[in-house]
Amino acid sequence: MNQPASNNQWQADTYDHKLDFVSRLGGDVLSLLQPQPGERVLDIGCGTADLTAKIAEAGADTVGIDLSPEMIARGRSKYPQLNLSAQNAYTYRTGQPFDAVFSNAALHWMRDAHAVAVTVASALRPGGRFVAEFGGYRNVAALVNATETALAAYGYEPQGRNPWYFPTAGEYAAVLEAHGFLVTLVQHFERPTPLQGESGIRDWLDMMADDFFFDVSAADKAVIYQEVEEQLRPEHYRQGQWIADYRRLRVCALKMAD
Template sequence: MPNRHLTFQGDAGAYPGKADVTARPGIEVLSLLQPRPGERILDFGCGNGDLTAEIAASGALAAGIDLSEESVMRAKRKYPELDIRAADARLYRTEIPYDAVFSNAALHWIPDAAAVARSVWLALREGGRFVAEFAGSGNLAALTSAMEEALEAHGYARAGRTPWYLPTIGEYAGLLERSGFRVTFAQHFDKPSPLKGAAGIRGWLDSFAEYFFYDVAPADKESIYRAIESKAKPRLERDGQWFLDTSRLRIAAVKERDPEQ
């Protein structure tokens, strides 16, 4: 069984882009960040560095961290001019505070959300802002329900397989407020994401097999996949095109008081 507490961060190719969902994920949320020339901005879970580079293109002094050393190496090869380093978002500390912390498609991979919120708070100057988008409550509900039903029908436990932290808007806004932030914007929205490629939903299932099918016998895999396709198709396939039923939280907050004082 895989480690449920791993902090797999924001490789844009990891989720949901691991299944090649969208060409430029995260561009929309950058409009909420509104980076300005000369600002110091940290990209939490920067993955391949594409959004870090977008931030830098605004004239901001952009830096990025990601837990995956492989992702960091790819990002540094692609953008050698950027300050991108391997670091754990739960433990990250900096001596020079940032004007803003940004994160896209990373925070749902880190169950210890309170530790991340503390890291963000400590990384910001007083009045600095935090802007993030990540998967929220209800994300992939139709697909995961189909997977759980198919697994159970084949004699496998259905519970305990989902690897993500998926809060409601109230849960996450409350967490930030308890962590010393004033929440200035919060949105929970559905964002159906088309799956590219001929493999359709099977490509996505293969990408996440280590989480959902780690104990499935090879002899059962094809039957389970067929059952998932049959259960999910009425809701997730239209005119031959498969969609993921993704749901996102988009949030902005400002650093205020220190909750530990």
């Protein structure tokens, strides 16, 4: 949710009601953070701030940032007590260091991983921790392949539309190490993710995949969506439920002293 080059338009209401699994499934990585009373915690790509609120419930002093003003507005309406602002994760800086930086389901929108790592390192005190989960190598590969195949079939060049950064575990660990982090945990794992209702694929494409359709007419888009569903149905529609082929990368790291 912080990729400046992306054309994606965030619909906060749809995000909360049809893609609520994003925050709900963030509980596992939040448990790795273990926020403590009195700590300062920065949440990068906080979306509508559900997990930021959970961090605050633990007694931490939280700050949430997201590139999308729509998402921040929704978060403020739900959690007026929180410190939330629309900020670019590439350039965000703070004068008061944080004890921890957290991010869930956001870093794959930020293709310049080194710029984000600089931001995280500059935000943390020495010894501070970074805990994140986001899309890893071959995340939603079936969805992407079906979408690109359908676009090509209807005369749209598919190359250059994919907005995401899905690194391997080793690739991302190397990024953090290059910026003064000690990586203490890195996991790459499959997490098949149920989508809500018969319209699950279409809702996912509407919410996540604007970049693939920026020049596609409404009529062509409807046909391409149907084609994507038909390609995915044999392997990704089970007992009336669409399943997205999520693969996640989870990382914990400490900022080493200068």
